Structure formats: structure tokens, C-alpha cells
Amino acid sequence: MTALWVVLGALVGAPLRLLADRVATASRGRGSVLGTLTVNVAGSALLGVLLGLRDVSPAVLALVGTGFCGTLTTFSTFGTDVVRLVEERAVLRALAYLTGSVVLGLGAAAAGYLLVR
Template identity: 50%
Template structure:
């Protein structure tokens, strides 16, 4: 499945990456929290979906490459989380710094668990 697996990853990423862009732009244009909210939303949704995929008993071979790696990998973004958190640190904006990390980890881990629980 290596060749077809790579194509499945590409197909999933082709949906996840544009969706991330749309969520980020919507958050920037419609909320005061801007891209930080967009990053939080895509990371939480991606964590939940990855939990769902990981919990499927006897999953089809295509599921993890397409949805887990391709879609979730392109939708979520650790690098943007790290950068946004770094900016807060540089600005010594301690409350947003702590909130960004606490919300992402504090809600992301339960999102994975909930998704896994629903399908396992």
C-alpha cells in the first residue's frame, strides 16, 4: 500500500490544508481572537477526528493514511501554535501565553480521548 498510501495522504491533505486556511481566515475576519482562535479550533477538531480514527476497531487500510495522517496532519498545526505562543512569550503577555497552551493541551487531550472513546 506504500504508493497508494502516499496518494491517500495527499488526498486527505488536499482537503485538510484548505480547510485550515478557511477557518483561520474566518477567525481573523470575524473574531477579536483572530488567528489564535483559528489555530485552536483546527487543532481541537483535528485532535477529535484523529481520536475517532484511532479508535475504529479493525479500520480499513485507507482510513489512517487518508484521514488520520493526510487530513488531520494538514488541518492541525503545531508550528503555528508554537509561533503564536512564542510571540506571547516575547511580548511578555503571560495570560495569553498560558491560556494558549492550557486551552490547546487542556482541551486537545480530552478531544482525542472523546473521539477514541466514541469509536472504540
């Protein structure tokens, strides 16, 4: 049953990630990292809230935590974006994106966790 909850969460998270990327590309142009940054920070905040709640059922953790947040957020695209920026010789932009993603992601997770505690 757990696998089913993960799949159901993924059915919502994955299309939202694609939508965020397309919106960022349409508004900022190809190569924009804004879509990936947005979903990663939002997913971190939601996961922080989920983990900060007491007595969350395993089904909700599978549905929201693993399925939804797991497919909404993306470490592989983040890594690829950083490498692409370095290859394009936009090293300062790559470092800013890398640092900003880590700081904002961890900050959002901590804020979400503390918000519900």
C-alpha cells in the same frame, strides 16, 4: 498507493485550516489564536475517533489520519502563536492558550476515542 491517500487527504485538510484561520482573523482580528485552536481540537477529536474504531484500513488511516488531520492541525503555528504572545508580553494569555490547547486537544482525542469504543 499510501502516498496518494495522504496527498488526497491533504488536499482537503490544508485549505480547511487556511479557511479557519481567515475566519478567525476576520471575526477576531489579526493575531487571533482561535483558528489554530479550533482546527487543532477538531483534528484531535477526529483522530481520536479514527483510532478508536476497530479494523480501520491502512488507506483510511493514510487518507484521514495522516493526510487530512495532519494538514488540518498545526503544531508549528501553535508554537509560533505562544512565542508571539510571550514576545508581546501577553504571558498570561500565552499560558492560557498553551494550557487550553493541550487540555482541549487531549480531551477531544480521548472523547473521540471513547465515543466509538
